Amino acid sequence: xxxxxxxxxxxxxxxxxxxxxxxxxxxxxxxxxxxxxxxxxxxxxxxxxxxxxxxxxxxxxxxxxxxxxxxxxxxxxxxxxxxxxxxxxxxxxxxxxxxxxxxxxxxxxxxxxxxxxxxxxxxxxxxxxxxxxxxxxxxxxxxxxxxxxxxxxxxxxxxxxxxxxxxxxxxxxxxxxxxxxxxxxxxxxxxxxxxxxxxxxxxxxxxxxxxxxxxxxxxxxxxxxxxxxxxxxxxxxxxxxxxxxxxxxxxxxxxxxxxxxxxxxxxxxxxxxxxxxxx
Amino acid sequence: xxxxxxxxxxxxxxxxxxxxxxxxxxxxxxxxxxxxxxxxxxxxxxxxxxxxxxxxxxxxxxxxxxxxxxxxxxxxxxxxxxxxxxxxxxxxxxxxxxxxxxxxxxxxxxxxxxxxxxxxxxxxxxxxxxxxxxxxxxxxxxxxxxxxxxxxxxxxxxxxxxxxxxxxxxxxxxxxxxxxxxxxxxxxxxxxxxxxxxxxxxxxxxxxxxxxxxxxxxxxxxxxxxxxxxxxxxxxxxxxxxxxxxxxxxxxxxxxxxx
Numbered sequence: 001x002x003x004x005x006x007x008x009x010x011x012x013x014x015x016x017x018x019x020x021x022x023x024x025x026x027x028x029x030x031x032x033x034x035x036x037x038x039x040x041x042x043x044x045x046x047x048x049x050x051x052x053x054x055x056x057x058x059x060x061x062x063x064x065x066x067x068x069x070x071x072x073x074x075x076x077x078x079x080x081x082x083x084x085x086x087x088x089x090x091x092x093x094x095x096x097x098x099x100x101x102x103x104x105x106x107x108x109x110x111x112x113x114x115x116x117x118x119x120x121x122x123x124x125x126x127x128x129x130x131x132x133x134x135x136x137x138x139x140x141x142x143x144x145x146x147x148x149x150x151x152x153x154x155x156x157x158x159x160x161x162x163x164x165x166x167x168x169x170x171x172x173x174x175x176x177x178x179x180x181x182x183x184x185x186x187x188x189x190x191x192x193x194x195x196x197x198x199x200x201x202x203x204x205x206x207x208x209x210x211x212x213x214x215x216x217x218x219x220x221x222x223x224x225x226x227x228x229x230x231x232x233x234x235x236x237x238x239x240x241x242x243x244x245x246x247x248x249x250x251x252x253x254x255x256x257x258x259x260x261x262x263x264x265x266x267x268x269x270x271x272x273x274x275x276x277x278x279x
Numbered sequence: 280x281x282x283x284x285x286x287x288x289x290x291x292x293x294x295x296x297x298x299x300x301x302x303x304x305x306x307x308x309x310x311x312x313x314x315x316x317x318x319x320x321x322x323x324x325x326x327x328x329x330x331x332x333x334x335x336x337x338x339x340x341x342x343x344x345x346x347x348x349x350x351x352x353x354x355x356x357x358x359x360x361x362x363x364x365x366x367x368x369x370x371x372x373x374x375x376x377x378x379x380x381x382x383x384x385x386x387x388x389x390x391x392x393x394x395x396x397x398x399x400x401x402x403x404x405x406x407x408x409x410x411x412x413x414x415x416x417x418x419x420x421x422x423x424x425x426x427x428x429x430x431x432x433x434x435x436x437x438x439x440x441x442x443x444x445x446x447x448x449x450x451x452x453x454x455x456x457x458x459x460x461x462x463x464x465x466x467x468x469x470x471x472x473x474x475x476x477x478x479x480x481x482x483x484x485x486x487x488x489x490x491x492x493x494x495x496x497x498x499x500x501x502x503x504x505x506x507x508x509x510x511x512x513x514x515x516x517x518x519x520x521x522x523x524x525x526x527x528x529x530x531x532x533x534x535x536x537x538x
Contacts, residue, residue, distance in 0.1 A: 052500055077502040084500075089493035092501075094409045094441045101511035103501040111513040118511060136444040150501060 002026040002049055002080075002158060002189070006058035009044055018044045020212035021058070026191060028157065031184050033200025033220075034193045036209035037234035042193045045209065046160050049191065050080035063157065078107060081151030085163040087143035096138070096146050097122070097131040103154040114153075121152040125179050141172020148179060158189035165199065173199075197224070201238040201259030208233060221257030240264045247271075283343055283403040290334030291519065292405045297414030299520045303527045304402040310534050311394045318534050319390055325530065326397045333405045343400040344393070351389050358385035410512075412437045417514055431505055438494070445490075446483070453482050 002025070009019040018041045026032050026049075036042050047053040048060050051067035062080055065072040084090045093099030097118050104114045122128040125145040135143060144164055151159060161180065165173040177199060184190045192200055200206060206223045208216040210233045216223050224230070224237045227245055237245070244256045244264060254271055258264050292300070311322055330340050344351075364380030403411070416433035423429050462475065 047496075050500060052496060074502065074504070077500060082497075082500040084493065084497055086493060088445060089490050090497035092438060092441065092494070092498060094407075094412075094437060098409055098511055102498075102503070105508045105510055106502040106504065108507060108509050111509060111511060114509065114511050134444070135441070136448070154502065 001028055001061075001063065002191075003061040004048070004058070005060075007045070007048060007055050007060060008057040009041075009048065009053060010056050017056075018212055019048075022209075022212075022214055023058075024207065024214065024217070026158075026189060028189055029184075029187050030205060031190045031200075031203045032192065033203035033206045034191065034209060035195070035197065035200065035206065035235050036215070040209040041212040042209055043162055046082075046162055046191060046193055049158070049160055050082055051076050052082070078103065078154040079157050081154060081156035081159045083144065083147050083151055083159065083161045083164045085166050087140050087147060087167060090147050091135045091143060091150075094134065095131070096127065096133050096135060099135060099146055100131075100149045100153050103150055107154065117153040117155070118149075121149040122146075124152055124183075125149045126175075139172060140167045141169070141175055144168060144172070144176050145179060148176070148183075152183075156188065158191065159183060160191045160193070162193045163195065165194070165196065197236055197238040198240075201240070208235060210234075220259050224259070225257065283400045285407055286335065286339060286404045288334040288405065290332060290405065292329065292333040292401065294519065295405075295523055296514055296516050296520045297406050297410040298417055298514060299516070299523050300402055300406055301411070301414050301418060303523060304398055306527050306531060307398045308395060310530065311391055311398065313538070314391075314534060315538050316387070317537050319387075319394065321530070321533065322394055323390075326394060326401070329401055330397075333401050335401070335404055339404070340397065340400060343404070344396060347392075347396055351392060354392060355385040355389045358388055408440045409437065412440070413510060413512065413514060428505070430508055442490075446487070449483060449486060450479060453479050453486075 004022055004024050004026075007019055007022045008017060010017045020041075022045060034042055034046065044053065048055060048067065049062065051060075051062075051073035054060075054068045060067040062076045065076055067073055067076060091099050092102045100118045100121055101114050104117050109117070118131070119128065122131055125148050127142065127145050127149060130138065130142065130146075135146060138146065147164075148159075159180075165176055168176060180190060180192070190203075192203065194200055201220055201224075203220060206216075206218065206220055207214055208223060208230070215233050216226065216229065220238075224241045227237055227241075230237055236242070238259050240259055240261065241256060244254050244258060244267070247254045247268075248256055252271060255267055258267055307322065307326075310318060314322065330337065359377055359381045360375060362378055362381035362384050364378035366376045366378050367382065406414075412433050415436070416429050419427055419429035419432060457475075457478065462478070467475075
């Protein structure tokens with residue numbers, strides 16, 4: 001479990017506070033979506049969750065360990081994997097397999113164990129065939145999968161995704177999200193920062209950040225129910241919810257707490273049949 | 280594709296431990312620089328025999344020489360023209376003195392350099408850069424006791440190599456952005472071309488700094504810290520490596536006996 005208590009962060013003493021008091025709890029195995037306009041402190045906030053940044057005030061605990069403790073932080077990093085926005089700037093190795101081996105190598109694991117983990121992790125993201133390739137010839141989507149494999153090789157309990165789909169084309173985005181969903185099903189906690197509401201429409205919980213504070217928090221239907229509030233905060237809602245809201249505004253009696261295509265289909269078709277019966 | 284780039288293969292030389300190959304290349308380099316005519320002839324024969332053993336073709340080896348041909352010519356003529364000694368009777372159209380000693384020194388030095396290129400090319404064409412880095416790290420490891428940070432050096436070298444293709448792409452991108460706004464590269468007088476290159480350098484530098492920032496964070500997130508770490512591939516010395524070491528030792532002995 002990741003526990004954040006009254007987190008405040010500023011880069012320089014007397015400078016502007018980037019995070020202005022966030023408290024929350026992320027339970028094991030949850031899928032949490034974090035959204036908010038650019039500059040709201042999303043990245044700064046999540047970088048506290050694996051001790052990359054330490055709080056100016058307040059505390060962050062990961063599985064009972066304090067991130068400000070320099071000894072504990074070495075145990076926290078492998079537990080909380082992090083995938084970044086730019087696929088090029090997080091690949092260290094000269095070949096795919098060596099990049100995946102970077103994390104376990106830092107943990108000074110024996111080579112046999114590293115080889116096993118590299119193979120397993122690459123298989124999990126479906127990149128085992130590219131293991132000997134040089135990363136620079138891969139597509140951005142593939143690079144991002146390699147980055148995820150690199151994180152998996154450390155056997156993390158939690159994975160933080162900091163806008164990992166920004167540089168990806170739609171099909172690569174699908175591929176990455178598919179892998180993320182599978183990892184979530186296997187019990188890994190997912191904290192997913194994004195600009196795309198559709199990506200987190202099925203999260204267990206959504207946190208909306210605004211100017212360094214939590215502006216809204218709840219299940220997708222609770223959060224996306226407040227369309228006007230979200231627009232004020234500078235974030236949108238998933239396309240499906242938007243369609244259902246527009247239908248409702250025209251006076252139709254539809255549910256608006258639906259975020260999957262299949263369910264929306266059912267809702268709309270049942271609406272159509274009931275209308276036909278009516279006539 | 281650049282000079283001395285790794286050529287995948289499974290030859291005898293490909294399979295040798297990188298430490299042995301690096302050691303052998305250093306030994307051969309020293310012998311080449313110290314040797315007289317006998318050693319050079321012997322080394323030439325040895326290196327030429329090594330080319331097929333490395334699974335390389337004469338063409339592939341020849342390409343390694345292409346970028347250095349101008350340098351070879353320069354080397355030869357400088358020795359030819361500036362060595363004192365017994366003059367060769369001048370050819371009619373030339374008003375320069377050329378000496379027998381100059382001819383000999385020019386040819387000999389060029390020969391030496393050709394051997395060095397050949398030697399280094401065999402090493403880099405048969406060894407993956409990652410293996411080279413690993414090999415260097417292992418060779419430097421005993422020096423850790425006197426404060427040589429072998430792990431950190433290996434990390435730096437491998438990151439530098441990892442980012443070479445990224446930088447080439449980046450330069451291309453910046454160039455395209457410049458051309459899109461009306462810049463011209465590769466044309467005009469030399470001075471203007473140098474100025475144009477300067478305008479590529481600054482954006483490249485800025486982006487590199489930015490990239491370095493990101494990379495540091497990503498490395499830290501993956502539990503990187505200075506000092507001992509382990510690798511996917513652990514190096515091991517097997518019997519072909521011992522055989523190779525024996526051959527190199529033999530060549531050194533030969534040089535001692537007949538320099």
